[in-house]
Amino acid sequence: MTTKLQFWGAAENVTGSLHHITTQGGRHLFLDCGLFQGHRQESIERNQTFPVDATMVDAVILSHAHLDHSGNLPVLVKQGFNGPIYATPATADLIKILLSDSAHLMKRDLDYLNKRRLARGQDLIEPLYTQEDVDCTLELLVPVNYLMPLVIFDEVTITFFDAGHILGSAITELKWKSAETGRETILVFTGDLGRDHLPILKDPTNLTEADYIITESTYGGRLHDSIEKVGEDLTRIIKDTVKHRGKIIIPAFSVGRTQEILYEIAQLKAKNAIPEIPIYLDSPMAIEATQIFNRHLECFDTETMEQLKAGKNPLFPPGVFFLKTTDESKELNNIDFPCIIISASGMCEGGRVVHHIANNCDRRNNVILFVGYQGQHTLGRKIMDGAYEITLFGETHRVNCRIEKILAFSAHADEQELLTWLQHFNKKTLKRIFLVHGEPEAQVKLTDSLEKNGFENLHIGKHGETIKLI
Numbered sequence: 001m002t003t004k005l006q007f008w009g010a011a012e013n014v015t016g017s018l019h020h021i022t023t024q025g026g027r028h029l030f031l032d033c034g035l036f037q038g039h040r041q042e043s044i045e046r047n048q049t050f051p052v053d054a055t056m057v058d059a060v061i062l063s064h065a066h067l068d069h070s071g072n073l074p075v076l077v078k079q080g081f082n083g084p085i086y087a088t089p090a091t092a093d094l095i096k097i098l099l100s101d102s103a104h105l106m107k108r109d110l111d112y113l114n115k116r117r118l119a120r121g122q123d124l125i126e127p128l129y130t131q132e133d134v135d136c137t138l139e140l141l142v143p144v145n146y147l148m149p150l151v152i153f154d155e156v157t158i159t160f161f162d163a164g165h166i167l168g169s170a171i172t173e174l175k176w177k178s179a180e181t182g183r184e185t186i187l188v189f190t191g192d193l194g195r196d197h198l199p200i201l202k203d204p205t206n207l208t209e210a211d212y213i214i215t216e217s218t219y220g221g222r223l224h225d226s227i228e229k230v231g232e233d234l235t236r237i238i239k240d241t242v243k244h245r246g247k248i249i250i251p252a253f254s255v256g257r258t259q260e261i262l263y264e265i266a267q268l269k270a271k272n273a274i275p276e277i278p279i280y281l282d283s284p285m286a287i288e289a290t291q292i293f294n295r296h297l298e299c300f301d302t303e304t305m306e307q308l309k310a311g312k313n314p315l316f317p318p319g320v321f322f323l324k325t326t327d328e329s330k331e332l333n334n335i336d337f338p339c340i341i342i343s344a345s346g347m348c349e350g351g352r353v354v355h356h357i358a359n360n361c362d363r364r365n366n367v368i369l370f371v372g373y374q375g376q377h378t379l380g381r382k383i384m385d386g387a388y389e390i391t392l393f394g395e396t397h398r399v400n401c402r403i404e405k406i407l408a409f410s411a412h413a414d415e416q417e418l419l420t421w422l423q424h425f426n427k428k429t430l431k432r433i434f435l436v437h438g439e440p441e442a443q444v445k446l447t448d449s450l451e452k453n454g455f456e457n458l459h460i461g462k463h464g465e466t467i468k469l470i
C-alpha cells in the first residue's frame with residue numbers, strides 16, 4: 001500500500017488544521033486536530049466530522065498548542081480516539097490551559113444561549129466538549145523532545161524541530177522507507193512557521209532535505225514590519241502617555257504576545273529608555289502561561305538565555321505586578337497615575353481587558369495599544385478602525401483615548417520569510433510542495449512567488465483531496 005496524504009482542515013482557509021496520513025501498513029495518523037472556528041452550525045458539523053472514524057485513528061502529531069491546531073482533540077477523544085498525541089513538552093504543558101479555557105468558554109457561551117432557549121421552550125444545546133473530555137485528552141499526551149527521533153509505527157520516524165512560532169511549536173519531519181522505491185521518503189510539515197529574530201524563542205530551524213513539504217501560507221503576498229522597530233515605537237508611546245499622565249491598556253493574547261511585550265519592556269527598562277511606571281499583568285491565564293514559558297528554557301534563544309544567566313529574567317521584569325484575583329483587577333479602576341495594563345483577551349472579545357477599556361476609553365490622556373491581529377467583527381477591530389462609540393455591559397462609551405498599534409509582532413513568517421526558509425531545501429530531491437493554512441488569495445500569491453524563485457510542482461491542498469506520497 002502506498003502512503004497517502006489527505007487534506008482535511010485548513011485547506012484553502014486558516015482554521016481547523018488537520019491533515020490525514022494513511023501509512024503503507026494502513027495505519028491512520030493525523031497531523032494536528034484543530035478547532036474549526038466559523039459560523040455556529042457549520043462549526044458544529046465540521047468539528048464533529050473526521051476523515052476517518054475516530055476509533056480508527058492510531059496517533060496524532062501536534063505541531064503546537066494554538067486552538068486552530070489542537071482545539072478539536074477533545075472531540076476526537078469523545079468519539080473514541082485513545083491513541084498517543086505526540087507533542088513537544090512545552091506544547092503538552094500549554095494545551096492544558098488552552099483546552100481548559102476553550103471548554104470553559106464553550107460552557108459560558110452555551111449557558112447564556114441555553115437560558116434564552118429554555119425561556120422559549122426550545123431544546124438545549126450540548127457543548128462540543130467539556131472539561132471532562134479535556135481531562136481524557138490530556139492523559140493521551142506523549143511529550144517528545146526536539147531533535148529526538150521517535151519511531152511510531154510502520155517504521156515511520158518523527159522528529160520535531162523548532163518552528164519559532166509560539167512556545168513549543170514544532171516543524172515535524174516524518175521519514176519512512178517507501179515499499180515502492182525502496183528509498184527513504186521524507187515529509188516535512190511546517191505547522192505554523194515563525195520568524196527569525198522574534199523575542200524569546202529560537203528561530204525556525206532550516207531543514208535541507210525533503211521529498212514533500214506541507215507548508216503553511218497564511219501571509220502569502222504580504223510582508224511584516226520589521227521587529228526591530230518595536231522598541232522604538234513602544235518607547236515613544238510610553239513616554240508620551242506618561243507625559244500626559246495617562247494609562248496604557250494593552251489587549252494581548254495570554255500565550256505568546258503577553259510574554260513578548262514583557263520581554264520588550266524588560267529590554268527598555270534595562271536600557272533606562274522608559275520612565276519607571278508600574279506594569280500590571282492582569283490575566284490569570286497569561287500569568288500561568290508565563291510560568292510555563294519559564295519552565296521551558298529549551299525553547300529560548302541565545303539572547304534570552306544570556307539575560308537569564310546574568311540573573312535578569314526578561315519574562316519577570318522589575319516593576320511588573322501579577323494580578324490573579326478579580327478584586328486586585330478591580331483595584332486598577334481606582335488608580336490615577338500613569339501605568340501599563342496588559343490584559344486578555346487579545347481581540348477584546350471577553351476577559352478583564354473589556355472592563356479596563358470601559359473604564360478608560362473616554363479619557364483623552366489614555367491609550368489603547370493593539371499589538372496583535374484583530375479579527376473582523378471583534379470589539380478590538382471596531383476600536384482599532386476608529387469607532388466613535390462602543391457599547392459595553394449595556395452602557396455606551398465614547399472612545400476619546402488615543403489608539404496606537406504595533407503590528408510587527410506577527411508570529412507567522414511573511415511571504416519573504418517563507419520563501420527564505422523554503423530556499424534551504426535541495427530542489428533536486430524535492431518532489432512537491434503542498435500549500436495549506438492560507439486564504440485562497442494568499443496561496444495564489446505565494447505560489448506565484450515560489451514559481452518565480454525556481455520551485456516546481458506546487459499544489460494547493462483542497463478539502464477531502466487525497467494524494468499518493470511515493
Ligand SMILES: [Zn+2]
Pocket residue numbers: 064066069165192
Ligand atoms: Zn499558530
